[in-house]
Amino acid sequence: MVPQLTRAAAPEPTHSAGSGRTAQPATIASIAAEAGVSVPTVSKVLNGRPDVAPATRSRIEALLEQHRYRRRKSRGAGGQRLLDLAFHELDSAWSIEIIRGVEEAAAAAGVGVVLSELGGKHRPHQEWLDEILARRPLGVLFVLSSLDATQRHQLESRSIPFVVLDTAGEPPDDIPTVGSNNWSGGLSATRHLLGLGHRRVAVISGPPDVLCSRARVDGYRSAHDEAGVPIDPALTRYGDFYFDGGYVHGKALLTLRDRPTAIFAGSDMQALGVLRAARELGLRVPEDLSVVGYDNLPLTEWLGTALTTVNQPLHDMARTATQMLIDLADGTALPSRRIDLATTLVIRESTAPPSR
Amino acid sequence: MVPQLTRAAAPEPTHSAGSGRTAQPATIASIAAEAGVSVPTVSKVLNGRPDVAPATRSRIEALLEQHRYRRRKSRGAGGQRLLDLAFHELDSAWSIEIIRGVEEAAAAAGVGVVLSELGGKHRPHQEWLDEILARRPLGVLFVLSSLDATQRHQLESRSIPFVVLDTAGEPPDDIPTVGSNNWSGGLSATRHLLGLGHRRVAVISGPPDVLCSRARVDGYRSAHDEAGVPIDPALTRYGDFYFDGGYVHGKALLTLRDRPTAIFAGSDMQALGVLRAARELGLRVPEDLSVVGYDNLPLTEWLGTALTTVNQPLHDMARTATQMLIDLADGTALPSRRIDLATTLVIRESTAPPSR
Numbered sequence: 001m002v003p004q005l006t007r008a009a010a011p012e013p014t015h016s017a018g019s020g021r022t023a024q025p026a027t028i029a030s031i032a033a034e035a036g037v038s039v040p041t042v043s044k045v046l047n048g049r050p051d052v053a054p055a056t057r058s059r060i061e062a063l064l065e066q067h068r069y070r071r072r073k074s075r076g077a078g079g080q081r082l083l084d085l086a087f088h089e090l091d092s093a094w095s096i097e098i099i100r101g102v103e104e105a106a107a108a109a110g111v112g113v114v115l116s117e118l119g120g121k122h123r124p125h126q127e128w129l130d131e132i133l134a135r136r137p138l139g140v141l142f143v144l145s146s147l148d149a150t151q152r153h154q155l156e157s158r159s160i161p162f163v164v165l166d167t168a169g170e171p172p173d174d175i176p177t178v179g180s181n182n183w184s185g186g187l188s189a190t191r192h193l194l195g196l197g198h199r200r201v202a203v204i205s206g207p208p209d210v211l212c213s214r215a216r217v218d219g220y221r222s223a224h225d226e227a228g229v230p231i232d233p234a235l236t237r238y239g240d241f242y243f244d245g246g247y248v249h250g251k252a253l254l255t256l257r258d259r260p261t262a263i264f265a266g267s268d269m270q271a272l273g274v275l276r277a278a279r280e281l282g283l284r285v286p287e288d289l290s291v292v293g294y295d296n297l298p299l300t301e302w303l304g305t306a307l308t309t310v311n312q313p314l315h316d317m318a319r320t321a322t323q324m325l326i327d328l329a330d331g332t333a334l335p336s337r338r339i340d341l342a343t344t345l346v347i348r349e350s351t352a353p354p355s356r
Numbered sequence: 357m358v359p360q361l362t363r364a365a366a367p368e369p370t371h372s373a374g375s376g377r378t379a380q381p382a383t384i385a386s387i388a389a390e391a392g393v394s395v396p397t398v399s400k401v402l403n404g405r406p407d408v409a410p411a412t413r414s415r416i417e418a419l420l421e422q423h424r425y426r427r428r429k430s431r432g433a434g435g436q437r438l439l440d441l442a443f444h445e446l447d448s449a450w451s452i453e454i455i456r457g458v459e460e461a462a463a464a465a466g467v468g469v470v471l472s473e474l475g476g477k478h479r480p481h482q483e484w485l486d487e488i489l490a491r492r493p494l495g496v497l498f499v500l501s502s503l504d505a506t507q508r509h510q511l512e513s514r515s516i517p518f519v520v521l522d523t524a525g526e527p528p529d530d531i532p533t534v535g536s537n538n539w540s541g542g543l544s545a546t547r548h549l550l551g552l553g554h555r556r557v558a559v560i561s562g563p564p565d566v567l568c569s570r571a572r573v574d575g576y577r578s579a580h581d582e583a584g585v586p587i588d589p590a591l592t593r594y595g596d597f598y599f600d601g602g603y604v605h606g607k608a609l610l611t612l613r614d615r616p617t618a619i620f621a622g623s624d625m626q627a628l629g630v631l632r633a634a635r636e637l638g639l640r641v642p643e644d645l646s647v648v649g650y651d652n653l654p655l656t657e658w659l660g661t662a663l664t665t666v667n668q669p670l671h672d673m674a675r676t677a678t679q680m681l682i683d684l685a686d687g688t689a690l691p692s693r694r695i696d697l698a699t700t701l702v703i704r705e706s707t708a709p710p711s712r
Contacts, residue, residue, distance in 0.1 A: 096452050115471045243658050272658045279660050302628045
């Protein structure tokens with residue numbers, strides 16, 4: 001999973017000269033006057049309507065940002081309470097855990113959920129954002145997707161709050177975020193393997209430019225440090241979080257002359273790839289190779305060899321993020337803008353002491 | 357999966373005496389006059405508002421149905437184009453295939469998708485339907501869920517079309533439905549096993565009151581008939597479509613004195629349960645037992661022993677149903693109200709000739 005959130009520039013702390021530093025908040029009329037356009041034109045921009053010339057639109061957006069204009073909150077078009085849930089990409093079992101958590105919290109609050117996928121892109125395109133501006137949901141929940149500074153200001157000026165459900169991004173401190181403790185997850189998985197007696201433990205993590213990948217690898221390193229076991233750099237791999245990432249790196253690791261006796265994978269999907277690679281090489285799990293996954297998707301319990309894995313509470317993370325968003329929409333102060341839920345190790349059948 | 361759609365009574369073909377059999381269509385005003393209430397009261401009922409006395413509401417609903425009142429179509433509150441996607445239950449990998457297909461077709465048409473889960477119920481509760489009436493989506497797509505006759509009339513009188521994505525329900529003929537050919541799926545899976553030489557082939561299907569379960573078992577029977585292989589009734593089992601259904605029935609079948617050498621499971625999740633049961637009994641797949649699943653979820657390819665399975669084109673079914681719904685909303689005539697997509701057998705590693 002590849003969360004990235006462009007660090008937004010902090011909004012200007014003072015009003016511009018144009019607003020005269022008065023306590024008077026900007027209005028649609030004052031913005032229109034300053035931009036030299038009609039009030040309806042400013043409204044169109046606020047509502048994400050496409051029929052405004054790009055240059056005019058940019059000028060108005062810049063003034064909205066400069067004056068820190070904040071639209072009055074709306075209950076959305078038609079009085080309906082809807083929130084938007086935006087996935088970078090919908091992939092099988094992982095996404096559904098999050099969807100279920102969001103549905104549960106939203107339904108309890110009488111809020112409908114509009115689901116969208118950003119087509120594999122980490123940053124929504126403007127047409128998508130325009131639909132949001134037009135629909136005026138009570139808020140937007142981003143999963144592993146990002147907003148640039150301009151987009152962030154667009155939501156802020158329309159008083160549409162957002163929360164990032166982000167197992168490892170590095171968002172600006174003032175963006176509400178729900179994640180989990182990846183470092184602890186990496187630590188407990190690796191401690192388990194070292195505790196079983198393994199001394200050649202490999203790690204396959206996600207892309208190196210993603211914080212959660214690095215946090216898990218750092219947990220892996222700390223476990224080695226505390227056990228006094230040296231790390232072989234050849235046993236640390238970064239790939240994507242899908243099946244292929246585990247399969248390709250698993251094959252490479254398991255065909256090393258001095259192959260690892262245990263592999264900690266960055267996701268359950270990667271672990272499936274490792275299991276597949278092991279099988280093709282005639283290695284039995286856990287007799288010849290121990291494998292630990294990450295996420296604890298339901299299917300890991302059902303595999304022929306039930307998978308030992310780090311439980312990442314995706315469902316609870318999603319419920320928490322949704323409740324946070326609803327609280328923001330209702331004007332309730334958040335006790336904390338950054339919540340990391342605990343990860344726990346679930347020991348099943350894919351791990352055992354090394355046989356050699 | 358348990359699709360059930362209550363057979364709705366056909367609407368009265370003639371107008372009531374009250375409407376005088378004229379060509380004049382009913383209006384909100386004429387309904388209000390006949391019910392002895394104000395026009396706003398009728399509007400409230402049309403909009404699913406709760407502040408109308410139940411008896412009054414029932415009287416108005418009855419008149420709307422009797423006069424076959426049809427509200428003018430709306431583009432929904434706020435001019436947004438949204439459709440509702442209602443799942444009986446969101447379960448892991450199966451649901452996400454459908455969600456992705458719906459998202460794809462809806463996004464291409466510039467339509468947003470509001471996702472909801474009916475909490476395991478096959479018939480939505482009235483509060484949920486009231487939200488739909490208030491929101492006025494362009495249409496509703498039901499997955500394995502049902503409407504009773506009254507609910508059906510409520511959507512019809514508000515001119516909100518709906519489509520049932522229903523791999524096996526028995527909806528009234530005039531309800532637009534997208535499914536797949538379950539009988540063919542059962543036939544091809546069983547033919548494959550008989551063709552490998554198996555003579556003791558078991559089938560585990562879904563609940564017996566669900567048409568898709570029965571259609572698959574009938575395909576299994578036909579394959580036996582054409583091969584001249586007698587069927588042992590002890591080898592036909594009905595259970596739920598989840599992991600446990602496969603695990604429990606798999607255990608029972610594989611501990612029979614004359615156990616089957618092949619099992620055709622009603623879903624990939626059931627097949628996982630069968631694989632687990634086989635493993636616990638020390639049976640190797642495919643050497644000692646052949647297993648065929650149903651659905652072709654992505655994970656079946658990644659299992660230690662990649663699963664032979666019947667491909668049910670869930671993604672295409674969902675895209676087709678969504679497009680059908682958008683066409684209905686746009687007033688486009690449907691070429692067919694019932695579409696069944698083809699199923700195909702995907703042969704992988706879990707099937708082989710019997711060893712004994």
